[in-house]
Amino acid sequence: DPERSHPKWMILTILPVPPPHVRPPVRVEGLNPSPDDVTHHLGNLVRCNNALLRMKESNQQQTAVKEQLALLQWTVTTYFINDKPSIQRAVTRNNKVIKSISQRLKGKEGHIRGHLSGKRVDFSARSVISPDPSIRIDQVGVPKHIAKILTFPEVVTQRNREELAQLVQNGPDKLEGANYVINPQGVKFSLSRTTERSTMHLDDNSIVERHLKDNDIVIFNRQPSLHKMSMMGHHAVIMRGSTFRLNLSVTTPYNADFDGDEMNLHVPQSQQARAEVKHIMLVPNQIISPQKNGPIIGLVQDSLLGCRLLTLKNTFLNRNEMMNLMMCIIHTKKNIVLPPPCIIIPQKNIYLWSGKQVFSLFLPYINYDFQADTCDKEWEWMPPKDTRVIIRDGNLLAGILDKKTVGQSEKSLA
Known part of the structure; x- marks a missing residue:
């Protein structure tokens, strides 16, 4: 024109x-x-x-x-x-x-x-991130000294009065305490300047600004925020140390690594905001990327290698190893029971379970088929190299799991 x-x-x-x-x-x-x-x-x-x-x-x-x-x-x-x-x-x-x-x-x-896109906000923290494979992908490790500074305004009711009174008594210096009390008239009292905290009465509709605690909903962010997965909801886990702890599998959407990267933590300040973060922004709700319509979160590094080694044909475990692994499983099925061993030699008192049986314990009730690129097409059912993954009703029947089956690939289990 x-x-x-x-x-x-x-x-x-x-x-x-x-x-x-x-x-x-x-x-x-x-x-x-x-x-x-x-x-x-x-x-x-x-x-x-x-x-x-x-x-x-x-x-x-x-x-x-x-x-x-x-x-x-x-x-x-x-x-x-x-x-x-x-x-x-x-x-x-x-x-x-x-x-x-x-x-x-x-x-x-x-x-x-540098000036226009950034802004200063309250109830936020910033620190270096470090890896922690022991926490879930929807969790973030928060240092104790940060948890004592960031607070959430809890409204006093008949149900939580005793619990909040204990937090007030703990005060601002002890973890799982509180920093301020706001009475129904809107007057704010600093607990660091109050000596008689044990005698303080909490009326209905008073507000106690308590410390951050385990399982609180928080927002985690890494700049530059280029897509919606740059800000996601996590459950807080209070830990020792001075760095935020993050599961390695969730670094991809943040485009983060552990060579000195810093990230931001924000604490929602109302129940409505917490509900919105929990049901919309939480990490499990952000696994599928709208850009490629496939998973952006999948197993990486040690966990990916562990899945492959566990599902090899020649991987077998004894009863003690099986029990130790079962203790670490987050249950995805109604009843987790020890399956019968796949190899039994009664004369030598040998009972062995395959790695595929262990992997089947934490699979949900799904059916899944995947054929690797190296699969021999002449073998329609079960190739000799175990290159076809077959899952029936949550049981891994055949196949070696790799990056294409449990990683960030389009048709992966993630």
């Missing part, structure tokens, strides 16, 4: 000049104020433009006019972009590279990300 976007608009005839408060002079103690880079560059533009105008009016040689025109074009270009290797950079008299308009806007330190 030439009325809305005409190609001639790409040619600059008028250059807007930003107001002085956008480009204030740089003041250094003991020295005279020096002009901002933008002001310096605008002065060069005006001088270059006036010189070209004088050359045209005095009918100078065409070669000199073309050189001056190229200089003006270069000056305008470096005013907007001055960090491209293909373009000679504009510098000041002291050989300092001039900061262009685009450099002020883009990047982590630019105006957009």
Whole structure:
């Protein structure tokens, strides 16, 4: 549509000049104020433009006019972009590279990300993250000293009065305590300045700002937040140490690793907000990525390798090993019972269970078929290399599990 976007608009005839408060002079103690880079560059533009105008009016040689025109074009270009290797950079008299308009806007330190996109909020924390394979993917380990600072406003009722009174008595210094009490009239009392906490009476509809505790709903975030899985809901687990703890399988949606990355924790401040996080933002509700319509969370590294080793043909476990693994299983079936051993040698008192039997214990009641790329197509039912995964009614009958079956692949079990 030439009325809305005409190609001639790409040619600059008028250059807007930003107001002085956008480009204030740089003041250094003991020295005279020096002009901002933008002001310096605008002065060069005006001088270059006036010189070209004088050359045209005095009918100078065409070669000199073309050189001056190229200089003006270069000056305008470096005013907007001055960090491209293909373009000679504009510098000041002291050989300092001039900061262009685009450099002020883009990047982590630019105006957009550095000033406009960020904001300061209460009831939040920030720390380095570290791995913890012992917690679930929907959990996050929170240091104790952070749990004593972040609070949740709990309303006093007849049901929770005794529990909240105990938290008030514990005070702000003891974990599982409280920091403030707000009475029904809205008066706020700091428990760090109150000596007689045991005699404090909690009326109905009073608010106790208690410490963060296990299983509280929190929001975890890593910047830059590029998609909706950059902010997800987790259950808090209070731990020792100074870092946030995260399961390795949930690092992919955050695009996080453990080489010094920092992440943010936010505590919802109402029951409505907690319910919204629990039913919409919680990690199990974010496993399927809308970008590829497949799982973005799957087994990685040690857990992936463990699944493969456990489901190999020659993996067998004795009764003690079987019982130890069964204690660690999060039950997905109604009744977890020890299955009969697959190898029995009564004369030698040998009873062995296969790794596939262990894996079947924590599978839900599902049916699943998957054929590996290396599968021999001549064997329709059960290839000799065990490359076809067959699950019937929650029992792994055949197959070796790998990245395609339990990882982040499109047809994986995740």
